Amino acid sequence: MGLYHLDEVRQAAVQKIRKRVIENIGRNMDLYGISISTGHLYGLLFFADKPMNLDEMGQEMRMSKTSMSTGVRTLLDYKMVNKVWEKGSRxxxxxxxxxxxxxFADYFDIKWRKSVESNILVLRKALEEIEKLMKEHEDDEELHAVLQADRAKMREAEAYYRWLDRLIDTFVDGDIFKLVPKEPPEDHS
Structure with a gap:
């Protein structure tokens, strides 16, 4: 049964509770690099009784269709919302x-994997350049000392990013939940 089947007093009480949760979701979406308004949109969809179109969302949130479209696109990109088909709806x-x-696993994969790959590529290129520079200046002990120290730091960073890549794999393939099992919802009835 949807919210709109309740009388005004009960609707207002439920809306107050939902609003508090939606406000908090919006504030915390910055963790994902998502604007507060897009976080509020996510919260609206979270409590929706049925799938919503952009017009309905805009009406509910008092935002323009363009803002709604941008927010939904962001949420789709992060796989936080799904586009659904409904018979008779255009x-x-x-x-x-x-x-x-x-x-969370999808977000972690989308955002962190790109960062990890970028960092590994930069580090590998830098390590190649260090090797080349060391060969070009074989007799320069002072330069070699600096480059060897830098190479050690970069190899340490590269090892970290390879580990982080494996960590991301555990989210993608679900193995993380063997190490840290999902929490069952509490039953307070």
Whole structure:
């Protein structure tokens, strides 16, 4: 049963609770590099009784269709919402991805993997340049000492990024949940 089947007093009480949660989701979305308004949009979809289109979201949030579209696109890119099809509807509909574990794993893979790959590439190129410079200046002991120290630091960083890449793999393939099992929802009934 949806919220709109309740009388005004009960609707207002439920809306107050939801608003508090939505506000908090919005504030915490900066962790994901997502704006507060897009976080609020996620919160709206989280509590929606059915998939919503951009017009419905804009009406509910009092935002422009362009802002809604940008926010939804961001949430789609991070796999935090899904586009759904509904018979008889000509407009795109969206619903939140309720599996927060999967959402986090997808985000971790999307954002962190790109960073890890970029850092590994830069470090490998820098290590190649160090080797080349050391060969070109074989007799320069002072330069070799500096380059050897830099090479050791870079190899340490590269080892860290290879480890981080393996950590990301544990999220993607679900092995992380063998080490840190998912929490079952508490039943307070």
């Amino acid at each position: 407009k795109d509909l969206y619903e939140v991805e309720y599996d927060w574990y999967q959402t």
